[in-house]
Amino acid sequence: MEAYGQILLIAMPAFFVLVLFEKFWGIWKGNDTVPLNDMIASLSSGITNVTKDVLGLSIAVISYGWLYEKLSLFHMEATWLLYVIAFFALDFAGYWTHRIAHEYNIFWNNHIIHHSSEEFNLACALRQGISSIFKIFAVFLIPGALLGVPPEVIAIVAPLHLFAQFWYHTRHIGKMGFLEKIIVTPSHHRVHHAINPEYLDKNYGQIFIFWDKWFGTFLEENQEIPPVYGVTRPVQTWNPIKINFMHLWLLIKDAWRAKNWIDKLKIWFMPLGWRPADVAKKHPLSKIDDVYHFEKYNPQLTKGMLLWSFGQLVALLLLLSYLFGNLAAIGAPGIFYYGGFVFLTVFAYTELMDRNPNAWAWELLKVAYGLYFVVNSEDWFGLNSFLPGSLYIFVGYLVISVLFSIWFSFKKENLQSLNPSSPLK
Known part of the structure; x- marks a missing residue:
């Protein structure tokens, strides 16, 4: 808790300066991609997320320490190679938790905040969730536990892995040559954040893009199809706390309204967007039908x-x-x-x-x-x-x-x- 707080004392001003730099860079280039209202909302979301994390307001269903104790086949010293293995293990786990968040109703609630911005900029990288009470991330670190990566190594590498996902949330960097084949680039991640039908549910990788290529979720950005950002059911608010719980509230209401008891239970574990037929008919939801013609959320402010x-x-x-x-x-x-x-x-x-x-x-x-x-x-x-x-x-x-x-x-x-x-x- 205290160690993470000390890290954030350095990270927070650094991220803030970089967000402001992107805004002024865009103004200078005549392409401002960081509206002030969107930036404030995004940074506010980041504030709630780091506050929750520093205060430890969540419970790990299975801790990595327990997995390491029970499953490790080797016991290795903390050399540079072990840190590299830890980084790859975290990225593998990140790919699958990220993908699951997009594919199942119950897990989307903690991730919707990250996609809620109708812009794509460095600030929106800081839109992170606060609604997750129970964490399952450690389950996907089983390969790391088997290889004998100690918990203290994971604790050091995890913040670095997280912060390394910040830089590619920008429209000011084009394609990056051979790096496109190895790491997640801004081009790859623009596809991931897009709501164009062609781009949905692609590029879940966090640092390395080859996971997507291996598991069939990769798609290259098409210059003729400019990405449109946000979520297909717009959140219509700048309040990050509301956004964090709106999908959960929808699931609760739909489960309550469903007549079939099976539907009341399975709605939580069905693919993202699934609703019981009777509920969907009686309580339709507004959704963006044409991603190229819709009005962005923007209450008029002085x-x-x-x-x-x-x-x-x-x-x-x-x-x-x-x-x-x-x-x-x-x-x-x-x-x-x-x-x-x-x-x-x-x-x-x-x-x-x-x-x-x-x-x-x-x-x-x-x-x-x-x-x-x-x-x-x-x-x-x-x-x-x-x-x-x-x-x-x-x-x-x-x-x-x-x-x-x-x-x-x-x-x-x-x-x-x-x-x-x-x-x-």
Whole structure:
């Protein structure tokens, strides 16, 4: 927990800078692929994901340590070769967990967030799930356990393997020659994120593309078929917490509505998109029929509101950095209370971005939650002791935050979006 928090203290600002670099690069080249509203939503999703992971809010059904103890045929020293084997083992496991997430209803809920952006950029790489309570990833690491890769090696290589999947979420890099045959490139991953009928369910690889070629899921990007991004049932929200649970909520409703008890059970394990016939007929869902002509989600926001939302994101990143750098000092249950504030903050300002008329109430709840801990401890989880005078800044932020949110919620304006939406051509 603490080690991962320290890694994120370096990784978070690095990713943030790279996302901003891609945006300014696109503006300079006349091809901005990073709308500010989409970027804020994506980075907010990343915040919720890393907070959940650092706090350890999930349960491994089978731990890798247990598999290693029971199945290892060899016991090897931690040489460079063992780290290479661990990397390949993780990539093999990643291919199959990724593929299963796309193929079965029950597993799609934790992955829909990653595909929910109707753009394709570095920021959307950070759209990662928070809805997975039980993890099955270790099951696919059985080859690594058999080969005797120690758990501590996996623990070191896993974050590197994860971060190495960031760079290829971009439209600014074309095909990469011979590398296209070996690793996952932006071209391969554009195909994976596309909702064009020709591209669906292809290129599940995370680092190496040969898994797709071996297991029959590879497709090359066709220059005559420009990828269109998102999901075929658009999420229609910037709120990452809502997105994380909307597919699960759909499955629960469909299972409840189904008349046949067999359908109530099998809906969870059927291919993605399957619904009981009686439910689908009585409760049809809107779906994109023509991927080349649909209107992207884009509630009209003033430039001021977008900049305010970006300011909320930056403030939250600073508060999150303090949490990750002081996990041991804050301790339990303080870190979980702090995590609650992080989630409430994301929920509040993304509801405002959605133009939800009740967004101010969520902001008020967030501020009341924060002030409760300030009043009771006369500090914010040791922040004022860490940086004298910072408590006044934090309380000032809370007051300004709620006032601006109420103002934006009720002010009637002639809204002009910073990123106007139009049908795709």
